[in-house]
Amino acid sequence: MLFSQIQAVFEPDVSKTALEELVGEANQLDEGSYTADSWSMLMRALEEAERILVAEGATQDEVDAAEEKLSLALDALVRIEDKTELNALIEKAEAYLEGEYTAESIAALRTAIDAAKIVADDADAAAEEVSEAITNLSSAIAGLEKIRLDTSALEHEIELVSEMLASLDDYVPSSVEGLADKLAAAKETLMNAAEQSALDEATARLREARLMARTKADISALKAQAKWLISDPEVSQADVD
Secondary structure, eight states: OHHHHHHHHHSOOOOOHHHHHHHHHHHTSOGGGBOHHHHHHHHHHHHHHHHHHHOTTOOHHHHHHHHHHHHHHHHTOOBBOOOHHHHHHHHHHHHGGGSSBOHHHHHHHHHHHHHHHHHHHOTTOBHHHHHHHHHHHHHHHHTOOBOOOOOHHHHHHHHHHHHHHHTGGGBOGGGGTTHHHHHHHHHHHHHHOOSHHHHHHHHHHHHHHHHHOOBOOOOHHHHHHHHHHHHOTTOOHHHHO
16 A cells, blocks of 8 residues: 555656547548548557557556657648549540640640549549649640631632622623622631631632633624624625625
């Protein structure tokens, strides 16, 4: 009895309050919110802390060590980032792949999409990785360069045909039939074409229509000669022929 009293004087009570609070905090956490590696480290520290809590002979140093280890594990937890924004951006980016953009900018977009998918599929991806993937993918989308369409040939044909229609009486009617409609269609294509092939086809159609047009013959000299022949009483059949 006397020994126990003396021992109590020289061995102060071990305080486990702080450790108990940390254990309680750790047990409130949701495993699904953190990466597997950081959660595994926490579980090892928590297991040790709970063992120390129930150990009757645990010293203050052991309690303090368990508390420090658990505190560090809690601080080291890596939260799994919400990937809703990343997944939505990946879907949006993939829709651009079929657009009329330069090969270089499409290649850069594909690279960014592939990298973003790796992060999206990684259950342990940290917030920084998700944020970086979003930034890189957004930059790749912003960097897309439209293919520049060459409209010069079609514009030239439109100009030529417009001049022809301004002097339509100079042409054989049957040879320019529907030319105005073809010109209107070409102008529509020029305004709305999204592909070079559409411009090239419109150019070919309008050029063909233009080349089919035939100018009327100049018969003024023939009329003058006919008038002279009619008025000349000495004209012969040979002259008429």
